[in-house]
Amino acid sequence: MPEDPRPDTNSDEFFKTSVAALIAVVAVVGAIIVWRGALADEEADNGDFAGLTANVNNEEAQGLNTSLAYQHYRAFTDFSGHAVLADALFDDSGAASDPDDAEALDAASRAEYDLASNSQFFFDNRYLTDDGYDVDREIDELYAEDLEADDLNPVPHFEDADDARDRSSYLIALLVLLAGALLCLTLAESINRNAEYLMAFLGVAFLVASIVGIFVAESRY
Amino acid sequence: MLRRFASRADAFFDGDLFGPVTGGLIAALAVIAALVAYLQSDAGSKADEAKRDAQTQSVQALGLRTRGEAEVAYAYEDAYRIYSEYDTLAVDAELRGDEAAAERYATVRDDIAELSEFLAPPYYDPEGEEEPDIDAFEAERFVVDPTRLEEHFEVNAGLDDAWDRRARLHVSHLTLLAVGLALFGLAATISSPTRRKIFFGTGAGLAGVALVWLALTLLEDVDEIPDTAIDAYAVGAGRAWQGDSEGAIDSFSEALRVEPGYGNALVARAEQHYNLGNYPEAIADYEDARQHGEERNPILNELLAGSYYLNGDLDKSIETSRRTLEQDPELLPSRLNLGLALLASGEIDEARAEYDEAMALATRRVNEALASDGEASSTLYLYLDFAAFDLENLAVIADGDEELFDGPPPEDVVNPEEVSATAAELFEQIKSLNVWLEIYDAAPGAEPDVTVGEFDFVAFDEDATTGDGTLPSGEDEEGTSILPLETQEVLLTFDYDGFADGQPYAIKVYIDGEEDPSLRIFTEWDLGPSGSAEFSFTYSYGDVFVFDPGYYEVELYVDSHLVQRGFFVVGE
Numbered sequence: 001m002p003e004d005p006r007p008d009t010n011s012d013e014f015f016k017t018s019v020a021a022l023i024a025v026v027a028v029v030g031a032i033i034v035w036r037g038a039l040a041d042e043e044a045d046n047g048d049f050a051g052l053t054a055n056v057n058n059e060e061a062q063g064l065n066t067s068l069a070y071q072h073y074r075a076f077t078d079f080s081g082h083a084v085l086a087d088a089l090f091d092d093s094g095a096a097s098d099p100d101d102a103e104a105l106d107a108a109s110r111a112e113y114d115l116a117s118n119s120q121f122f123f124d125n126r127y128l129t130d131d132g133y134d135v136d137r138e139i140d141e142l143y144a145e146d147l148e149a150d151d152l153n154p155v156p157h158f159e160d161a162d163d164a165r166d167r168s169s170y171l172i173a174l175l176v177l178l179a180g181a182l183l184c185l186t187l188a189e190s191i192n193r194n195a196e197y198l199m200a201f202l203g204v205a206f207l208v209a210s211i212v213g214i215f216v217a218e219s220r221y
Numbered sequence: 222m223l224r225r226f227a228s229r230a231d232a233f234f235d236g237d238l239f240g241p242v243t244g245g246l247i248a249a250l251a252v253i254a255a256l257v258a259y260l261q262s263d264a265g266s267k268a269d270e271a272k273r274d275a276q277t278q279s280v281q282a283l284g285l286r287t288r289g290e291a292e293v294a295y296a297y298e299d300a301y302r303i304y305s306e307y308d309t310l311a312v313d314a315e316l317r318g319d320e321a322a323a324e325r326y327a328t329v330r331d332d333i334a335e336l337s338e339f340l341a342p343p344y345y346d347p348e349g350e351e352e353p354d355i356d357a358f359e360a361e362r363f364v365v366d367p368t369r370l371e372e373h374f375e376v377n378a379g380l381d382d383a384w385d386r387r388a389r390l391h392v393s394h395l396t397l398l399a400v401g402l403a404l405f406g407l408a409a410t411i412s413s414p415t416r417r418k419i420f421f422g423t424g425a426g427l428a429g430v431a432l433v434w435l436a437l438t439l440l441e442d443v444d445e446i447p448d449t450a451i452d453a454y455a456v457g458a459g460r461a462w463q464g465d466s467e468g469a470i471d472s473f474s475e476a477l478r479v480e481p482g483y484g485n486a487l488v489a490r491a492e493q494h495y496n497l498g499n500y501p502e503a504i505a506d507y508e509d510a511r512q513h514g515e516e517r518n519p520i521l522n523e524l525l526a527g528s529y530y531l532n533g534d535l536d537k538s539i540e541t542s543r544r545t546l547e548q549d550p551e552l553l554p555s556r557l558n559l560g561l562a563l564l565a566s567g568e569i570d571e572a573r574a575e576y577d578e579a580m581a582l583a584t585r586r587v588n589e590a591l592a593s594d595g596e597a598s599s600t601l602y603l604y605l606d607f608a609a610f611d612l613e614n615l616a617v618i619a620d621g622d623e624e625l626f627d628g629p630p631p632e633d634v635v636n637p638e639e640v641s642a643t644a645a646e647l648f649e650q651i652k653s654l655n656v657w658l659e660i661y662d663a664a665p666g667a668e669p670d671v672t673v674g675e676f677d678f679v680a681f682d683e684d685a686t687t688g689d690g691t692l693p694s695g696e697d698e699e700g701t702s703i704l705p706l707e708t709q710e711v712l713l714t715f716d717y718d719g720f721a722d723g724q725p726y727a728i729k730v731y732i733d734g735e736e737d738p739s740l741r742i743f744t745e746w747d748l749g750p751s752g753s754a755e756f757s758f759t760y761s762y763g764d765v766f767v768f769d770p771g772y773y774e775v776e777l778y779v780d781s782h783l784v785q786r787g788f789f790v791v792g793e
Contacts, residue, residue, distance in 0.1 A: 037262070044266075048273045055277050059284030066288040070295040077299055077336055081307065084332045088325040132336055154277065161273070165266045172262040179255035183248035190241030 016189060019200055022207065023185050029210055030178050033171050036214065040168035047161025051154035058152040065142040069135050075122030076133040082119060086112035167217050174213045181206035243409045243421065247402055250428055254398045257435060261391035268384035275377035282370035289363025296339035297355055304333045304340055360459040369455035372485065376446045383443040390438050397431035400424075450479035454486050466493040484513040488521050495524055498627055500532035519545060519552055526558045530565070533633040538562040553582055553601065557608040560647075565615055567635030569643050576647050579608070580654050587658045597658075605655040609648050610734060616644035626734075649783050656727055657781035660743050669724070669779045674716035676775060676787025680708040681757070702789040707767040710759040713775060715785065718751040724779060730758060731774040746779075 086109045093105035127138045146152060184203035188196045311326035334340040334347070345353035404424030408417045457472030473490035476483055491506035507525040515521050522545035529538035542559035545552060560575035583601055590597040610626065618628045619637035634640055679702070680692040691712070695703040704711065713728075727743035729736055740758050748754050760766040770792030777785045 044269065048269065052273065052276055052280075055280055059280050063284050063287045063291075066291045070291050073295060073336075074299045077295075077303055077333065080336065081303055081329050081333055084329045085307075085325060088328050092321055092325065158273070158277075162270070165269065169259070169263055169266055172259045175255040176252065176259055179248075179252040183245070183252050186244045186248040187241075190244045 015196070015200070019185050019189050019203075022200070022203060023182065023189075026178055026181050026185065026203075026207055029207065029214075030175060033174050033178065033210070033214060036218070037168045037171040040164045040171060043164035044161045044168060047157045047164055050151070051157030051161060054151045054157055055154040057146075057150050058154065061143060061146040061150065061152055062139075065139050065146070069138040069142065072123035072127070072138065073133055073135045075119050076128075079116050079119035079123070080132070082112045082116035086110075086116055167220075170217045171214070174210045174217070177206050177213065178210045181210065239417070240409060243405050246425075246428075247405045247409070250398055250402050250405070253432070254395060254402070257391050257394050257398065260439075261388050261395065264384045264388035264391060268381050268388055271377045271380035271384060275374045275381055278370045278374040278377065282367040282374060285370065286363045286367040289359075289367070293339075293355075293359050293362050296337045296358060297353075300333060300337035300340060301353060304330055307333060354463075356463040360462040364462045365455050365459035368458040369451055372446070372451045372454055375485070376451070380443065380445060387438060387441075387443070390434075394431045394435045394438070397427050397434070401428035401431065444482075446480050446483055450476040450483055450486070453479065454483065454489070457486070457489060461489065461493060466496045469493045470497075482513045484510050484515045487513060488515055488518065491521070491528075492524065495528055498531075500528045503528045504532060504534075517548055519549065519555070522548075523552070523554045523558060526555065526562070530558065530562050530629060531627050533629045535562050535566045535629065535633060539566065551582065553579060553586075553604050556582060557604060557611075561608070561611050561615065564612075564640055564643060564647075565629055565634050567640065569636070569639055572643065573647070576651070580651065583654065583658060602655055602659045605651055605658070606736065609651045609655070612644040612648040612651065616641045616648065619644065652776065652783045653778065653781050656729070656778045656783075660727055661725065661781060667780070668782055669719070669784065671719040671779055671784060672717065673777060673779075673785040676777075676785060677714045678702045678704065678775075678787065678789040679712050679714075680704040681710040681712045697790065704768070704789055704791050706770060706792045708791055709767050710757055711768065711773075711789070713756045713758065713787070714753060715777075715787075716753050717748075720746050720748070720750050720779070722747050722749065725781070727778040727781075728756065729776045729778070731776075732769065733771045734774075 089105050089109035089112060093102045093109055096102035096105055123133065124138065127134045143152075181203045184199045184206060188199035188203060191199065307326045307330035311323045311330060314320075314322035314326060339345065339353055339355075339358050340347075343354070344358050401424045404420045404427065408420035408424060411417055411420070453472050453476035457469045457476065460466075460472055461469035470490055470493045473486045473493070476486040477490065480486070487506045487510035491503045491510065494500070494503035494506060504525065507521055507528065510518075510521060511525075522541055526538045526541040526545065529535070529541060539559060539562045542555045542562065545555040546559065550556075556575055556579040560572045560579060563575060564572035583605060586601060587597040611628075614625045614628050615634070618624050618631050619634050619641035621631060621637070631637070678694075680694055682692055692705050692708065694705060697703060722745070724746040725743070726746050728741065730740040731737070739760075742756065760768065768791045771790070773789050773791065775787050775789075776783055
């Protein structure tokens with residue numbers, strides 16, 4: 001009496017249905033990967049834009065600060081010339097033997113002091129030092145003020161953008177793995193006997209690896 | 222054998238194996254498509270990164286240059302200007318015998334010197350140098366580092382293009398693969414063997430094309446210039462800025478050793494060879510640069526044509542200028558180069574035509590600028606001045622005299638007599654046009670009917686011990702006046718006839734071939750119709766400034782027409 005073929009048919013049907021379901025899962029996981037990849041791409045674009053904006057802000061701040069500080073330094077240079085000349089004239093007026101000369105030198109000295117005082121309105125006395133004017137400190141302090149008010153550092157944004165870009169590439173690479181799962185599951189559906197189980201196993205393995213990969217990508221980057 | 226293959230193919234398309242094989246192919250193509258998608262994404266990411274880096278570096282270079290300019294502007298135009306003002310006052314006081322004042326001003330001067338490192342070694346040594354080394358200071362502040370960033374910007378802009386192109390090619394590969402996949406899918410669903418064969422065959426063909434194209438794309442290199450080459454280039458740019466042509470050539474050669482096809486380094490090295498008069502080397506580098514993406518660089522082509530001309534390769538110079546003008550007929554220097562090379566080749570009529578075209582172009586450009594309430598570029602007037610000097614030089618070479626500047630070897634000049642006469646005529650035309658364009662906004666008047674005698678130059682000092690205030694001067698073997706060193710004032714005298722009061726005239730003074738506009742006179746004649754005219758030239762509003770030693774040329778224009786020239790020398 002021949003064996004009843006139904007159990008085998010049922011098992012085959014179950015296998016085929018399972019493989020079809022797995023192929024559907026592969027498609028869904030593929031869609032998730034593409035979605036996460038697109039989000040990562042957008043994140044990278046935003047990071048780049050934020051970094052470029054910070055870069056422009058940074059250069060603008062440094063340019064304006066340098067220009068302003070050197071305007072002040074220019075005024076200080078005028079001040080310094082007038083002040084030193086005024087001192088020298090004053091010293092010479094004290095040493096002059098002729099009273100007319102002394103008076104003329106004193107008048108010239110006072111005029112130079114006035115000019116020095118006038119120049120003093122055009123720079124910040126905070127940066128005066130024993131031997132001049134600390135223009136570098138002024139530039140640094142102005143920059144520190146800008147840092148408090150604006151985003152001037154592009155590096156963290158670019159690092160974030162690079163991370164997002166790496167995550168996107170990693171996710172797209174997972175599509176290759178997923179396509180491998182699709183290949184194996186398709187073969188499992190179409191080839192004979194024992195090899196179909198091996199193919200199905202490989203397909204499931206690739207699928208699981210892809211899903212794990214998604215979690216790794218999302219947690220690592 | 223063909224029949225057997227056909228029958229096997231029929232069996233395949235009709236048999237049970239077709240479905241599984243097609244399914245397998247679809248899945249395999251899906252794997253490949255996923256791989257291409259990854260490559261596409263990777264290329265896109267690299268393009269994005271390169272673009273971002275390029276934009277960042279461009280802004281940073283601009284910022285660095287701006288800050289450097291601010292620092293240099295302070296150092297030179299404020300610190301050094303004020304330093305030299307007090308120095309001048311100190312010298313002046315010393316000349317007046319006021320020791321105390323001289324000491325006061327020197328004290329202030331020395332105090333100002335403390336305010337900028339520009340006024341100290343290595344840029345300035347007041348004991349040994351007349352002026353600080355502004356070029357070295359500028360090279361450090363805003364040449365080397367910004368140049369490095371600009372080169373990185375260019376490289377990254379190139380990388381952006383290359384990776385973007387690759388990404389777009391991968392999209393094409395993906396499209397072909399997708400169509401192939403669709404056709405395989407269609408083949409699997411229809412029952413007609415013929416249509417099945419058509420869809421399967423077309424799908425396989427498209428997939429094959431996509432795969433071969435993909436392989437070829439992946440084999441292409443994406444060019445990148447190594448950082449060491451860029452560093453060497455930037456150092457070379459700094460040396461070139463300081464006029465150290467030989468040092469710059471060493472640096473550019475180092476860059477080219479690392480990256481032989483580095484176009485910018487080839488152009489830069491060629492320029493330095495040109496400056497040194499190494500025309501064969503300049504030509505080799507320019508031609509090499511043309512092979513490396515610089516073929517449309519107008520400055521390169523202009524200097525290449527110039528190098529060929531100076532090297533005596535007149536045909537090549539003509540060919541280069543013509544090629545450049547085909548790309549852009551509005552390039553004034555190339556038009557002038559072409560006219561010059563044609564003239565030296567004895568092609569008189571063609572040369573005249575090119576000079577006419579060049580003069581019309583310059584006139585049009587100035588008129589267009591004025592019509593739109595703007596101004597033409599000042600380089601336009603310089604180009605015309607240089608063109609006039611080139612013509613004068615060519616005339617001298619054609620006459621067999623010692624050339625004024627570098628020029629083609631005399632034996633390469635064809636029909637020298639006619640070349641000399643034509644060059645002299647064109648020289649006057651261009652000089653006159655330049656005065657008209659730069660000084661007067663109206664069309665030049667008719668050629669004036671005036672007579673102007675030879676110029677006579679004497680050095681003048683109102684405190685001189687001789688009766689009329691003139692200082693003793695000599696003459697060289699050609700009769701050119703040699704005025705003493707430290708001349709403060711020069712008197713120009715000449716006889717004239719045929720002038721009318723109110724007639725516009727201009728006097729221009731050139732020192733060693735370069736005009737000093739501070740000595741320029743342009744006004745209306747008010748000395749009567751005939752007689753002897755006297756003009757004074759001086760830098761000396763006090764007692765300190767004198768004429769620099771050098772070769773001086775004075776030109777008189779009436780109604781924008783050059784009517785007389787004269788020369789004198791200050792010093793040896």
